[in-house]
Amino acid sequence: MTGIQLSTRLERVKKYITDQINAFADIGSDHAYLPCQVCLEHPNIKAIAGEVNQGPYQAAVTQVQKENLQDRIDVRLGDGLNVIAPNEVECVTIAGMGGTLITSILENGLDRLEGANRLILQPNIDASSIRQFAIHHQYEIINEEILSEDGYIYEIIVLEPTSSPIEYTAKEVYLGPKILENKNQAFASKWRKVYDKKKSIIKQMKQAKEPDQSKIEKFEQQLEWIEEEL
Numbered sequence: 001m002t003g004i005q006l007s008t009r010l011e012r013v014k015k016y017i018t019d020q021i022n023a024f025a026d027i028g029s030d031h032a033y034l035p036c037q038v039c040l041e042h043p044n045i046k047a048i049a050g051e052v053n054q055g056p057y058q059a060a061v062t063q064v065q066k067e068n069l070q071d072r073i074d075v076r077l078g079d080g081l082n083v084i085a086p087n088e089v090e091c092v093t094i095a096g097m098g099g100t101l102i103t104s105i106l107e108n109g110l111d112r113l114e115g116a117n118r119l120i121l122q123p124n125i126d127a128s129s130i131r132q133f134a135i136h137h138q139y140e141i142i143n144e145e146i147l148s149e150d151g152y153i154y155e156i157i158v159l160e161p162t163s164s165p166i167e168y169t170a171k172e173v174y175l176g177p178k179i180l181e182n183k184n185q186a187f188a189s190k191w192r193k194v195y196d197k198k199k200s201i202i203k204q205m206k207q208a209k210e211p212d213q214s215k216i217e218k219f220e221q222q223l224e225w226i227e228e229e230l
């Protein structure tokens, strides 16, 4: 079988795209490595690779042609979820961006998410903004992972729409409810670094002429949560 050597990060994202899914959209697809490899492995899945920038769009077109997958992967140029129509896909993946960018792509295209019963999101930073999105828009966090690759830490958050009430504590939004159930080396390494950095920031903030007391309190609360979990 021909194939693409995906990064560990994208391999982990890929495993949430199961055979039950007939069509998915990969937004910010760059070389379309993820949709190509998924389609090579699952003969019945179709995909849309969305890209807002010309260079990565062309790279995706070229890769799809190279793998001879033009009949199953539609590469579309456009901003965020604008490249899909409501009910066109059952799953959306957005990987390799900051959590706030991922959240704004989702917020700007809520109507396009109709029919998408799974969102697989892989923020490089600011994962908590995705958890806030889940609370505001009635999605359940069905799985989360934290992993390290080549010295970087990545998180994966899998959301599914639900009609049940969504209740996550502020601590869970900050650290990840599912990640907390399954802490690993990557978790320890990420939060140890954040802890040390935050501690020194708080020290500096306290030395300011007019310390921002509410921000200091917020950071101190976060330090306490990290301490409880390390």
Ligand SMILES: C[S@@+](CC[C@H](N)C(=O)[O-])C[C@H]1O[C@@H](n2cnc3c(N)ncnc32)[C@H](O)[C@@H]1O
Pocket: 010, 027, 028, 029, 030, 031, 050, 051, 052, 053, 056, 078, 079, 080, 081, 094, 095, 096, 097, 105
């Ligand atoms: C760092 S790459 C990640 C590529 C791939 N998803 C991965 O995880 O390896 C981010 C890609 O997202 C694209 N992008 C950024 N904002 C976007 C938006 N609003 N809509 C579509 N694509 C976007 C960029 O052009 C870039 O190719």
